[in-house]
Amino acid sequence: MRIYVKTYGCQMNENDSLYMMGILRECGHEIVDDLETADIALVNTCAVRKKAEEKFYGKLGEIQHIRKKKKMIIGVGGCLAEKERERLLSKGVDFVFGTRSYSRIGELVERALKGEKFTYFEDHIDEITSQTPRIISSHHAWVTIIYGCDRFCSYCIVPYTRGREKSRPMDDVLREVESLVERGVREITFLGQNVDAYGKDLGDGTSLARLLDISKDIEGLDRIWFLTSYPSDVTDELIDVVASSEKISKNFHLPVQAGSDRILERMRRRYTREEYLNLIDKIRSKVKDVSISTDIIVGFPGESEEDFKETIRLVEEVKFERVNLAIYSPREGTLAYKNYEDDVSHEEKVRRFQELLEIQKSINRRINESYRGKVVRIIVEARSKSSLMYGRDIRNKIIAFEGNENMVGKFADVKVNKITAGPLYGRLVWLEGSEDDEDKALRRSNSQAEG
Ligand code: SAH
Ligand code: SF4
Numbered sequence: 001m002r003i004y005v006k007t008y009g010c011q012m013n014e015n016d017s018l019y020m021m022g023i024l025r026e027c028g029h030e031i032v033d034d035l036e037t038a039d040i041a042l043v044n045t046c047a048v049r050k051k052a053e054e055k056f057y058g059k060l061g062e063i064q065h066i067r068k069k070k071k072m073i074i075g076v077g078g079c080l081a082e083k084e085r086e087r088l089l090s091k092g093v094d095f096v097f098g099t100r101s102y103s104r105i106g107e108l109v110e111r112a113l114k115g116e117k118f119t120y121f122e123d124h125i126d127e128i129t130s131q132t133p134r135i136i137s138s139h140h141a142w143v144t145i146i147y148g149c150d151r152f153c154s155y156c157i158v159p160y161t162r163g164r165e166k167s168r169p170m171d172d173v174l175r176e177v178e179s180l181v182e183r184g185v186r187e188i189t190f191l192g193q194n195v196d197a198y199g200k201d202l203g204d205g206t207s208l209a210r211l212l213d214i215s216k217d218i219e220g221l222d223r224i225w226f227l228t229s230y231p232s233d234v235t236d237e238l239i240d241v242v243a244s245s246e247k248i249s250k251n252f253h254l255p256v257q258a259g260s261d262r263i264l265e266r267m268r269r270r271y272t273r274e275e276y277l278n279l280i281d282k283i284r285s286k287v288k289d290v291s292i293s294t295d296i297i298v299g300f301p302g303e304s305e306e307d308f309k310e311t312i313r314l315v316e317e318v319k320f321e322r323v324n325l326a327i328y329s330p331r332e333g334t335l336a337y338k339n340y341e342d343d344v345s346h347e348e349k350v351r352r353f354q355e356l357l358e359i360q361k362s363i364n365r366r367i368n369e370s371y372r373g374k375v376v377r378i379i380v381e382a383r384s385k386s387s388l389m390y391g392r393d394i395r396n397k398i399i400a401f402e403g404n405e406n407m408v409g410k411f412a413d414v415k416v417n418k419i420t421a422g423p424l425y426g427r428l429v430w431l432e433g434s435e436d437d438e439d440k441a442l443r444r445s446n447s448q449a450e451g
């Protein structure tokens with residue numbers, strides 16, 4: 001069968017889809033980019049905000065429009081599927097499955113092909129292991145190391161859609177990393193909603209710090225990232241191991257969500273503004289040239305102008321490298337939905353969003369100035385919409401330059417010559433494996449042979 005897969009949401013969902021596609025291929029199906037000619041359309045959904053839901057329903061409309069003209073099976077999985085469940089069957093979806101069942105996608109598709117309409121949900125994640133087939137889409141791969149979330153931040157639907165925290169055994173994670181490297185992967189990102197809680201539930205000394213420490217010695221693995229850190233779970237050991245190796249990314253993504261203690265408490269985040277700021281100081285004092293990025297929600301119930309100003313002050317004080325800004329969106333079933341009235345008007349939310357966006361832009365521009373004229377080492381990733389090639393440095397800074405597809409997956413040095421609030425632009429000065437490089441290496445070995 002020809003199967004089209006569309007993914008919404010976070011990296012976790014992206015990665016789940018890659019496993020699903022791998023499993024489906026192994027079952028003999030073909031993964032296609034073209035919805036019009038597909039026999040089956042699978043959508044992996046997100047429910048984090050209303051907007052994510054709306055995007056999915058727009059897509060569902062498009063799929064159903066095509067289905068009027070030809071036979072097509074529609075399967076929906078992921079976080080919104082967990083939230084909506086049977087309700088999606090009445091909207092024309094043929095089968096609905098949860099975030100903990102994607103390794104069974106082969107069987108689910110078989111049932112749908114027999115004409116069954118059904119939902120399939122499990123409470124526990126079924127094992128995804130180093131043996132599970134997966135698609136590798138580039139020189140970079142995501143590796144989910146901890147599933148679920150136990151935090152229950154009052155605004156967030158994720159603990160309800162993804163279930164309780166469950167860490168994968170470290171041996172199996174390492175086997176997966178090694179097999180990815182054998183298949184040509186050079187860069188990996190360890191993933192978890194709270195990646196720094198990795199191992200806590202195993203009770204055998206497993207931790208993110210240990211995993212990074214061991215992974216950094218895997219030959220052929222050149223860069224290691226980890227995402228997302230929960231501020232109060234960052235340990236000294238983790239900071240030290242990040243500082244210890246050139247292979248480990250110098251980027252901490254530490255969602256702060258708000259700058260006011262009153263709002264942090266209502267959000268049920270487990271740190272104060274001061275604790276968060278102390279953590280940033282500690283990271284910066286130990287990890288040279290580290291970049292810190294964050295997520296912030298504006299317009300949380302009860303957020304006063306004064307609370308919002310505290311968020312602005314925090315953003316100005318920390319000078320984040322990147323801020324993912326979101327407008328509060330009430331999520332049915334969460335504590336905030338039950339306990340607090342969504343009392344900041346939409347206009348006010350948008351105003352706060354824009355004000356913070358502008359502030360962050362000017363901070364970005366200032367930070368980016370420090371890159372001007374510098375030669376930065378990146379791994380080339382892909383062609384951007386503006387047709388330039390781009391890659392990122394070890395601090396997660398994106399730099400675009402003139403190049404070509406043959407460069408993808410290679411180390412490159414780019415001299416930065418243009419600054420914006422977003423990406424940086426530069427000129428390629430060195431490419432791994434380039435003639436120049438080989439010439440130099442040859443000259444070096446010749447002179448050594450002669451000497
Ligand atoms: N586990 C991560 C992020 C998970 S969701 C963490 O702890 O930060 C990604 C981001 O979506 C969150 O950081 C938050 O900023 C945003 N988000 C989650 N629920 C939201 C809601 N109801 N409204 C607006 N933004 C939300
Ligand atoms: Fe959501 Fe909080 Fe869990 Fe992050 S830590 S996924 S924001 S509940």
Ligand code: F3S
Nearest residue numbers: 009010046047048079
């Ligand atoms: Fe969305 Fe689920 Fe990820 S709600 S952000 S796809 S965990």
